[in-house]
Amino acid sequence: MRLHRRHDRPLCPRGTSATDGFVGLGLTVCEGIVMSHNIFAAVRVRVLAALHRVVPGLPDEVAARVEVTPPREPAHGDMATNAALVAAKAAGRRPQEIAAALVAALLADPLVAEAGAAGPGFVNLRLHAAAWRGLLPLILRTGEAYGDSTAGAGVRVNVEYVSANPTGPMHIGHCRGAVVGDALANLLAKSGCDVTKEFYVNDAGNQVTALAWAAYFRYLQALEVPITEAGFSDIVPGGLQYRGDYLIPVGEALAAEFGTALLSPEGWIAETDAWLVPVRDVTIAMMLGQIREDLAALGVVQDVFVRERELVEAGAVDAAIARLEADGLVYRGVLEPPKGKTIEDWEPREQLLFRATQFGDDVDRPLQKSDGSYTYFANDIAYHAGKTARGFDLMIDVWGADHGGYVKRMQSAAKAFGGTLDVVLCQIVHVLKGGQPLRMSKRAGTFITLRDLLDEVGPDAVRFTMLTRKSDAQMEFDIDQAVAQTRENPVFYVQYAHARCRSVLRAAAELLGAAAVAPAALAGVALDSLEHAAELALLRRLGGWPRSVEAAAVAREPHRIAFFLSDLAGDFHVLWNRGRDDSALRFLQPDRPVETLARVALVAATATTIRSGLAVMGVTPVEEMR
RNA sequence: GGACCCGUAGCUCAGUUGGAUAGAGCGUCGCCCUCCGAAGGCGAAGGUCGCACGUUCGAAUCGUGUCGGGUCCGCCA
Numbered sequence: 184m185r186l187h188r189r190h191d192r193p194l195c196p197r198g199t200s201a202t203d204g205f206v207g208l209g210l211t212v213c214e215g216i217v218m219s220h221n222i223f224a225a226v227r228v229r230v231l232a233a234l235h236r237v238v239p240g241l242p243d244e245v246a247a248r249v250e251v252t253p254p255r256e257p258a259h260g261d262m263a264t265n266a267a268l269v270a271a272k273a274a275g276r277r278p279q280e281i282a283a284a285l286v287a288a289l290l291a292d293p294l295v296a297e298a299g300a301a302g303p304g305f306v307n308l309r310l311h312a313a314a315w316r317g318l319l320p321l322i323l324r325t326g327e328a329y330g331d332s333t334a335g336a337g338v339r340v341n342v343e344y345v346s347a348n349p350t351g352p353m354h355i356g357h358c359r360g361a362v363v364g365d366a367l368a369n370l371l372a373k374s375g376c377d378v379t380k381e382f383y384v385n386d387a388g389n390q391v392t393a394l395a396w397a398a399y400f401r402y403l404q405a406l407e408v409p410i411t412e413a414g415f416s417d418i419v420p421g422g423l424q425y426r427g428d429y430l431i432p433v434g435e436a437l438a439a440e441f442g443t444a445l446l447s448p449e450g451w452i453a454e455t456d457a458w459l460v461p462v463r464d465v466t467i468a469m470m471l472g473q474i475r476e477d478l479a480a481l482g483v484v485q486d487v488f489v490r491e492r493e494l495v496e497a498g499a500v501d502a503a504i505a506r507l508e509a510d511g512l513v514y515r516g517v518l519e520p521p522k523g524k525t526i527e528d529w530e531p532r533e534q535l536l537f538r539a540t541q542f543g544d545d546v547d548r549p550l551q552k553s554d555g556s557y558t559y560f561a562n563d564i565a566y567h568a569g570k571t572a573r574g575f576d577l578m579i580d581v582w583g584a585d586h587g588g589y590v591k592r593m594q595s596a597a598k599a600f601g602g603t604l605d606v607v608l609c610q611i612v613h614v615l616k617g618g619q620p621l622r623m624s625k626r627a628g629t630f631i632t633l634r635d636l637l638d639e640v641g642p643d644a645v646r647f648t649m650l651t652r653k654s655d656a657q658m659e660f661d662i663d664q665a666v667a668q669t670r671e672n673p674v675f676y677v678q679y680a681h682a683r684c685r686s687v688l689r690a691a692a693e694l695l696g697a698a699a700v701a702p703a704a705l706a707g708v709a710l711d712s713l714e715h716a717a718e719l720a721l722l723r724r725l726g727g728w729p730r731s732v733e734a735a736a737v738a739r740e741p742h743r744i745a746f747f748l749s750d751l752a753g754d755f756h757v758l759w760n761r762g763r764d765d766s767a768l769r770f771l772q773p774d775r776p777v778e779t780l781a782r783v784a785l786v787a788a789t790a791t792t793i794r795s796g797l798a799v800m801g802v803t804p805v806e807e808m809r
Numbered sequence: 810g811g812a813c814c815c816g817u818a819g820c821u822c823a824g825u826u827g828g829a830u831a832g833a834g835c836g837u838c839g840c841c842c843u844c845c846g847a848a849g850g851c852g853a854a855g856g857u858c859g860c861a862c863g864u865u866c867g868a869a870u871c872g873u874g875u876c877g878g879g880u881c882c883g884c885c886a
Contacts, residue, residue, distance in 0.1 A: 252825065255832085265828065268866075278866070302829045303866055348886060385886055491886095521882050522810035534883070545812065545882095552884035559886050587813045588881040608814070611879080652822070655814055657879070659821070664835095668848055671821095671835055675848090683846085690846095727825090734825060746823065749833085760850060769846070808847080 220329065221729035222318065226262055226294065226308070227251040233288035234266045237281060238274045245273045251308075253727060260297065260307035261315075261723060267304040278304025315722040316713055320706040322725060322788040327795045330732045335376035341570050342368040344581035345478065345485075346383035349470040350394045352429055353477040353633035355660075356583065359609045361633075362649040362801075364581035365483045366741035367607065369799045371579075374736040379575070380485040383566060386467050387491040388559060390424075394470070395463035397425035399445070399452075401434025402462065406443060408450065418452065433469050437462060477633045482642050482801045494565055500557050503565035503600075504535075504550060512538045512599055518546065537564070542595030560589075564596040571602035578604045579739065584611060584655070607739055609654045615661040640665045643802045647674040650745040650800055673749045674802075677793065680752035682808045683759055684790035687770050691783045694771055702791075705784040712778040713785060715768075717761060721754045721785065725792050732799070741799065748796045755789050 231246055249270075254263040267282035274281060282300035289298045289308065297309035322329045344364020345357055353361070365380065372378040385391075396419045403410055416423035443450065445458035471488075478484070494500065507513045517531045536547040537560075550561040570578050578597060582589070590606045597604035614621040614631060621631060636645060644665045651673055652658035668675050691700045698704060713722070728747065735743040762769035770782040794804045 250825095250828090252828090254829080255824090256829070259829075263828085268828080271866080305829065307829095346886095388886055390886065518883060524810080524882065526883080529883085532883075549883055554884075556884085558884065563886090584814065584880055586881085586886090590813075608880095610814070656822080657815075661821090664821095670849085673834085676834095679848085686846085731825075738826075742823090743825080746833090747825095749823095753833085759846070762846060763842085763850070766846090 220321065220325065220331070221733070222310075222314070222726045223251050223253075223262065223730045226310070227264075229292055229294065230264050230266050230285070230289065230306075233285055233292070234270060234281075236288055237284040238270050238276075241270055242273055245269055253723070254307065257720075259301065259305075260299075260309040262308045262310070264306050264308070265304075267300070267306060271304065282306050312714060312719060313711075315719060315726060316710040318722060318726050319710060319784050319788045322791055323702040323706040323784065326702065326791055327798055329792060330728045330795050331373055331375070332729060332733055332736075333375045334733055335371060335374040335736065338376045338577060339379075339575045340368075340371050340376045340577045340579060341379045341381055341573075341575040342371065342579045342581070343381040343383055343570075344368075345474075345483070346385065346580075347474070348385045348388070348390045348394075349467050349474060350390050350425060351427060351470065353474055355612060355614060355631045355633065355636055358481070358633050358636065358645065359612050359649050359654070359658075360581045360583060361478060361481060361483050362646050363607065363609055363654045363741060366646070366650055366744070366800050367579065367581065367739055369801060370732065370736050370741050370744065373732055373799055376577075376736075379487055381487045381489065381570075382485045384467075384471060384488055384490045384492075385559075386471075387495050387562060391463055391467060392459070393419075393421065393424040394466055395459055396420075397423060398430050398433045398437065398466040399458060399462050401430045402437040402441075402445065403434070403452070404431070405434040405438035406446070408446070408452075410452070415452075429473075430466070433466050436469065437465055440465065477637075480637050480642060481633065482646060489566065489569075491562055491566070494569065495557075495562060499565040499569060500562055503568045504557075504561065506568070507537060507564075507599060510599070512541065513550065514538065514547075516547065518549065537592075537596065537599075539592045539595040542598045544591040544595045548592045548595075560592065560596075563593060564600075567593065567597050567602060567604065568600040571597070571600050576603070578602060579607060580604060581607045581609060581654075584608045605739060607654055610657040612649075613657065613659045615659050616663060618663075636662075643678070644672075644674045646800055647677070647745060647802050650742045653740065653742050668808075673745065676756075677748045677752045677797070678802075678805050679808055680755045681790055681793045681797070681804045682806060684755070684786050684793070685806045687786045688783065688790065690771055691779070691786075694773060695776070695779070695783075699780070700783055700787070702787060705780065705787050708780040708784055709777055710781045710784065712781045715761075717754070717758045718782075718785060721751075721758055721789065724751050724754045725788055728792050728795065744796050744799050748793060748800075751789070751793060751796070 227249065230251055231249055234246065234249065235241055249264060249266045251262050251264045254260060267278045267285055270281055271278040279300060282304045285306050286298040286300050289295050289306065294310050294314045295308055296311045297307075299307050301307050325331075342364055344367075345353075345361045347353075347357060368378050368380045400412070400415050400423060403415070412423065412426065437445065441461065445453060445462065447453040447457070504513065514536055515533050516536045517533050518536070520526060520529045532553065534549045535551040537550055539548045540546065548560055549558055550564075552558055567578060580593070587608055590608070594604045594606070640648075640662060648660060648665045649658075664672055665674065666672075670676055688700060713719070728751075731743060731747045735741060770779070770786055772779045790804075797804050
């Protein structure tokens, strides 16, 4: 339970049986570094043991606040702990006094080389270099699974992202959510959660009716029915909405499948009864197919597609509303008009309302439109109730920031059905090219589809770049920078580090034989020669990987993985550059096989860790940059 | 009128959930390299963390207020 208490936002909701997974993690950590893979967690256990000796009877909730972290200032050592500061009040003693006792206790630990009290009561630790070197065999034997954790074991998580109207191709506005959701799902899976990636198809509303009309127009064109776009638009209720070329193939497909059967007997526009449903269904199927292709090109392949229309037709909405009624969470009432915002034809109206205020929302929310049909919200309630019924302990929805006002009501609804919903909002992406913002507008013809972006930049650069910002901050996507082969492009910088590692490993195989540089063989080599500051800095960075994964998962912030990899690449490039000026510092030294093998082990572990991180991001590691 | 997000170096952004002297890249300035380990390397300057109170051993981080930018506010999804 320690990890659970240490964070405000556990991987899984409180009070579920799934929290038992955290007990497992605590036990694993107690058994040592090898079991947990997380050297910081392992040292924390040792610090806690020492603290309990220094301060007998320390309450669990105080111990839970003890942290072992890398210090900002490397001069302070390898790790720092706030243990004495945290324990001082409960112990009724001065922090410095506890720190001093803690230092004495920790100096007896075989992992600890140096310990010292500093500042208001911090304890700084320096581990023996051997402790850090000991990570290499672990990493080499574990492979890309290095950084995997059991923190989320037993937690079933549903991550829903990209969900959109199937009314057209994916565009850049969808792209960020697709990447963030996919990487977040990967991150939670790496943390031990049982993750389902899901797409909710909004195919039940008015938008798909408008889409059907637009497709019908293209069908008429395919059959050369003589009608202009303007003339047709006058006939469509609300006017023709989707005018893009992308529906032309749909019209042709409809003509091929149905011939003239969807026309009136006179060869003209027929009553909607005669064509709307088949046109709609064919169009949605084709649009959805294109969306899935576009997403696949981005590397996004989701496990489950839920159709809103199927939920509605199966009666799921009626059932969900009935359940809410049974629980007394639904009533008929009149909402106040929003203040400060004038709505033209506002008139007080009695509506079916959900008591969202009982769960923390600001107002109760309508479930029915004036024509008696359900609102989108009502359908969404049924959808999320269904997720909880399917057995998910946690739901995470990734939405665009324009849905921010929708978060509280959906979380309220999730709670009403006993579920837990986290929402990750993705802010707007401004696309830059040649230093100029590309204004996206369908009319101006500067509308950028996901496919366009992928053709120009490639999926790896798109995914990595989308993860170089916190998702709730606006970001600029500079197309020129994303394809640049320079230091300022983090995609290149990280890929380049991996390619350099692989290059060294290929050369090492030439020099020493492939068998000698296989991971299993490298896991057994002598590592004592690794003692340069830059080598140890890289080792420490590698040791921070499991900790970074866990923190990113708990915070639901996959962008942290991108920053970790950039830092790791930086550490590696420093080491590489040492060999530029002084050939004795190069990784491969033909006359010094022991040192060479140690360095090759370090390089191999670096490549492995980079791959482990890129896998979370869904970015392909490259073998060479030529 | 209200809700949510953001405000950190000239620019674009991190900041390990409250820790020590706030960081990176670009840009600027200085030095080095420019054949064999390649698209560069080393270093410097640059900050009232929008502002004001508050919480405590300790605040960029939490609370309240305020200013600025963004998104949204019954039958679009």
